[in-house]
Amino acid sequence: MMKLSACVEWLFAAEADNFADRIRLAHTSGLEAVEFWKWTNKDLGSIEWALNETGIELASFVAEPMIPLTDSANRDAFLDGLKRSIDVARRLGARTLIAQAGDDLEGKSREGQKAVLVETLTRAGEVLEGSGVRLGVEPLNTLIDHVGYFLHSTVEGIEVAKATGRAEIGIIYDVYHSAVMGEHTPAVIDDNIDRVFHVHIADHPGRNEPGSGEIDLRKRVGWLIEQGYSGAIGLEYRPLASSAETIAATRQILG
Template structure:
């Protein structure tokens, strides 16, 4: 049975709501995991209480601070933040932290920026070692949502992971971003499924509900599972409607 994780930055969100209540709504909708982005701007006590009350899992969050790993000057600040992020993830039971490469910086060659990313991740692996937490570097599309971002290629992201060479480090493979960049899942993942620590899904156009657009998400997920992926599928999309029935229908359509 495939396991799904509701990104409660968008799903179950209501204007003026209490963020932790989205965990309760996800649980009521039948989800057994949630994820979110930043943790420094959230009431962690309230989140921990909602997790304990519902028994729902926190699958992942962002490794803060979200600063450009492409800039070698940011390495030490990012590593200090990673230590704090690991502590929060352990408190909430999260097994995945998400890192972004940062923008393609003027004044640095791509070779220099790639080396800076790899160096930060390699040092980060030492912090993660023995924690049970893996860090996923996330490629993003640069045509719609993240113009100027350094890492738009899934294959390059996997190459960086291989260069780092540590089991604590992998990628977050976002099927939406990959499809927007015109990638074929089979080609870019190949035989490296073990480097994928988490999946994200949304449809295109609109980054909305799976099934609302043109991406063959079910087919791509089927292939990823035949290759051995067994992590959670993050429902990171802007919902047309956030009611429980609509989310359950999405989960069913994706093999849940």
Template structure:
């Protein structure tokens, strides 16, 4: 049975500006996992208390800083931040850190950028080794949301994971971004599910709740589960109204 994680950067936002309180609201809505993006701009003490008080688990956070991992000269800065992100993840009980590739660099051969990104993941594995925290690189779409982003291909992301070949490194598979790029989840993930650490969903167009758009999310999630994916599915969508209404629409769409 699919286990959902509420992205509290997007869910429960209409209900409260108190970030830590969204954890309690998520618990009240039936979630046992939440996730969020940056940690450096949050009250970590309040978040830690809310997680402890509710018993909610933190599914993942973003590895800071955002960096141009397609550029080798930015790697040291990212790796220094990754050490801090790892320590925050351990403090809050998050097993996954999520990172982005950075931009497609003008005037640099794509093969060289691919090599730089692969190297960054290999070096990241060394930082995380033995900690129990894993890093999940995330392909994103450059057609709607992230113009100029480098890693738009799930296939390329899986190839990077295979080349690094370390248990600390995998992918966040965002079904919304993937299908906006014209990918079929069943095709691009075939044989690669061992590298998928985390999943995100939203509908298209609009990046709103499942049921608001046209993506066959129910079918594709059922396929993922049938293939053995047992990790959380992060609800990273913008509710079109209240969070409760959005979750009710999602329930009606996904069952």
């Protein structure tokens, strides 16, 4: 059965204020995994308790601090924070961390920023070596949700990951962001499924649950699985109905 992961920043937010309780609700709804964004604003003790109590997996969370990785002045701070994020990931059993490139920096060339990003992620790979934790940089759409963001192309994200020469560095492939940018999944992933560390989905328009928009999520996710992707499918959408209802419907849609 396909492994689904609830992003509890949005899913079960209407049902519970407490993140630990959202994890419990995800488990009750039959989900195999959960994920969230920042860890520094969470009660890690209660989250650890809920994960152990339910046996549910923590698929991913964001490596902090969230600062532009295209600025070399931020490199040391990010790498120091990455070490702490790795410690939290190992404590909670997560094997994938998420990095965001940050916004395009005014007055700096795209080529120069890309070179800095590659170098920072290369250094990150060295920090990650032997930890059992991987880092995926996430391309985001710049048309609706993240105007001004540097890394908006999946192809370029894969190029950056491969340029590091580090097996610990890949991408987070968000089908919603990719579709908003007009990308076709097979064309942009091609034969690089090994660099896809985690997948996010939402429908478009609206960034709501599968079936609420126009993206053929069954086809796109099915293709990723056919290519060998075996990780969790992250449900990172704003539910229009109850979270449990949308999860049940998503299972049917994805097949």
